[in-house]
Amino acid sequence: MIELLRQLGEKTRHSFAKLGRGSFFLMQIIMGTMDVLRRPALLSKQLYSIGVLSFFLISISGLFVGMVLGLQGYYILSNFGADEALGVMVATSLVRELGPVVGALLFAGRAGSALTAEIGLMKATEQLSGMEMMAIDPIKRIMTPRFLAGIISLPLLTALFSSVGVLGGHLVGVEMLGVDEGSYWAQMHAGLDVYDDILNGVIKSVVFGFVILWIALFEGYDAIPTSEGVSRATTRTVVNSAFAILGLDFILTALMFGDI
Amino acid sequence: MGNTVKQDTLVGLFVAIGIGSLFFMAMQISNFSGFSDEKSYTISAAFENSGGLKVKSPVVVGGVRVGRVIAITLDQKKFQSVVKMKIEAQYNQLPEDTTASIFTAGLLGEQYVSLEPGGMDDLLSDNSMIEITQSALVLEEIIGQFLFKDKDADSAKKE
Incomplete structure (x- = not known):
């Protein structure tokens, strides 16, 4: 019994210690922002490996999600004779929820896990300590460019996801199922607001990008420097990011759309 | 060197398409009617x-x-x-x-x-x-x- 309590206390203490290290790490990353902006080449390289390489995954997924929404939405709405509302249904669900959330989940799986593995291996092969030996701050040189690139990439990828999704819904709804093209777009125009819907979706994706990058970079930085430790850290990144995205999504939705 | 140029081009293209889809969302999907607040x-x-x-x-x-x-x-x-x-x-x-x-x-x-x-x-x-x-x-x-x-x-x- 005493042993159980001791273990519980130790676990709690460890998780708080990790949160503390993580917060300090995040602060150091943010303090390095100015130095990175002076060397945009570092940022460009990371934008390539984080953003450009996720481009196809996100756009293809967006297309299919939009097409499925078009099919299912048509099936349900036509029961009520309201298939003109297909456009607004597809666009609202994509812009408000599915775009930011599914985009962020895919991004965490595609870019977040790769970042953790990369940094964990850098640590395991002592590249990070090597940099410190050469008086190069590994946080400014390695972490901050990745962090900024992720925060820039995810909103753009989310916008791409939602836009391609709306076009996918158009493809299925209008081209295949014969919903009127005019009402598909017109109801969408009437039903969505720039600030309420689109800006809030963008804010969501910025928050998700921030959290995913924080988790991914910190898990890599904090990984036990063995092959098993890196593999566990990679798993934790994907699992914890998914939890964080879904939990935060609920909170953000309640804050943004609670009063409508 | 050529590799860097290609990479920069791809990054530029990616950012352009991303901002393009933000504009698409604002203009095509929602009811953004310009800056009509003043008038x-x-x-x-x-x-x-x-x-x-x-x-x-x-x-x-x-x-x-x-x-x-x-x-x-x-x-x-x-x-x-x-x-x-x-x-x-x-x-x-x-x-x-x-x-x-x-x-x-x-x-x-x-x-x-x-x-x-x-x-x-x-x-x-x-x-x-x-x-x-x-x-x-x-x-x-x-x-x-x-x-x-x-x-x-x-x-x-x-x-």
């Missing part, structure tokens, strides 16, 4: 009952949307609901004796304010008040009237 004027109307009217409900004249409802408040003295509307500046030819009514689009559709222009020469200006209004139809009231009317008719028959 508009506000009028208000007091209704006995504003029904299911909401902030952002459309204001139409003859079926054309000319503005939006921006606030619905209660006048504590007369117990009327005061509906503030923002009208786009290009529609500045509404006469002073315009009447405002609350209608419903379709059986279950959203409610909107319909303005019917009168014949006076004076025009509505900023912060002016519409005097003649017609409240929203509340279904329960109509059914109530219908039932009571029937009862009266029945009792009249018996007499």
